[in-house]
Amino acid sequence: MPFRTRAAVTGAVLATVTVLLCPAAAAARPGAAPAAPRAAAERSAPDWTAAPAPGGGARPSGRDRPYFYLEGGPGAVMNDRISLGNPTDRAVTVHLRGADVGSGTGGGDAAGRGSGSGAWVAFAAKEVRIPPRTRAGVPFTVTVPRDAVPGDHPGALVATRTGPGGGERRVRMHLRVSGPTLSAVTVENVSVGRRGSAAVIRYTLVNRGNTVLAPRLAVRADGVFGPVLRRAARALPVELLPGRRVQRTETWPDPPGLDAVDVRLDVSAAGAATSSGSAPYTAVPWGLFVAGALVLTAGGGGGWLWLRRRTATPAVRSQDEGGAEVAEDERELASTGSGARA
Template identity: 65%
Template sequence: MPFRTRAAVSGAVLATAAALLCPAAAAAAPAETGWSAAPAPGDGAGPGAQHRPYFYLEGAPGTVMNDRLSLSNPTGRAVTVRLHSSDSGAWMALAAKEVKVPPRTRASVPFTVTVPRDAAPGGHPGALIATSGGKGGGRAAVPVHLRVTGPTLSALTVENVSVRGQGDAAVIRYTLVNRGNTVLTPRLTVRADGVFGPVLRRAARTLPLALRPGQGVDLTEKWPDPPGLDVVDLRLTVTARGGAHGSASASYAAVPWGATAGAALALAAGAGGL
């Protein structure tokens, strides 16, 4: 996913000077020092609009969305809070990077989310992080669930398959490339057939990786007991959610080292007798 860092937008940080007569909402992420951070109450009268446990934003590539972070300080002293974003938060721009919240006051910090035009459809988690410095400082993280709308394409290819012997074993090398626009978790199946039948069967298993759109990774498979003398056709097949499917093959000629050395000596002897 190509993230684009944006400069902070201009805009005033809104502070509510009224005393906080009740504790902060349960949706808030409290810091150890008493202040808390949470999504600002949304529009509407329902409890879901007033107390949001996290931000949820949805839009197509190229969309610009706005929301507000609420910082509550019920204590008797002012608190300076620093703000930044993480993960898909690289698409976020805060109106302020540092906010001083007076005692018994709530500050509202606007921010925007700009979805890149080449953003892949699907979920993109992020967070707004608030920290207060000094002795006894605290930290709070407010999740941001961003969903990019649009059609998804799942496509996966296997490339550059090769087999190379290493002593009595062999190593299978290959490259996986995500050709679609959604994150994929591949499943790999390995099979190999020699002159006299099957020599390797590995059932489909999930690989411990998540391929981003356009990403390619070089991987290896250990083959501890390949045939000592055979000509093998190897095939790798990968699948992933959404119908992604790819396969590729390679040939492997297994010849014992002794036979190779003997043939070389015989050729050398024949050449010497000429």
């Protein structure tokens, strides 16, 4: 066999053996998944989840309820389930607890975060181990005390992952205790202050009832020369829980430069009477005021000096018989005989 042909055959054989035996080369063969994209796919896989369990044992879907809603009278016991999903290839251990429900304050923010103990909530298991690629449904009960106040008692179920990675999931719970309800909101502590060329309206919203409120706010301001601000009622991005106080501000970008204004806020909510609060606002161009004060001060001082010079009486001088100049008052003394001259 010619040398060139033998060398080509030998090289082809060696290349084939290398491809078959080398793992890295085998991974590069057509049809084999590259290692880097596979690792990226594993990293992008969804983490563990917590959500209300679908009814009837159905699989979760995008049409599932986004939060729990339970309603019962004092003394009622209500049951439901929370669904914990683990799509990863490692087991996950999750600790469960209730927040705010049964704390007696109705506290917490719109996401259900708060410091309440969730005393009304009891889980079938407080700690759950979820195997890889598995979904677990954990039953829980909500027991309403017999002396519970009617109205809304919002809260959350909190799932906390223990061990490496950590993480927390919160599922909101809307709990209503049946009975007489009261919707009431007030606006308090209204004040208006200057901030650069704009004005800032500060106020406090207070939920005085026992239902969750979605407040609406209207703003108006009237000056000496008529209306200077009109803002129609609009929904505020606030979920006002029972007993909660929220401090808010409104920016007024173009207040009048010279006026005495009365600012009024009207707050309303579904089922609640409108509450109003007001505060005065005096707009004074301080630069012009100071300049005017300086001009008035300078003018007043000059006028006083001029008036003093006009009202001062100069000494009248005259001459005596010998030609000497004497003051008028001396002449008056001489004429009365009460004085003598040498």
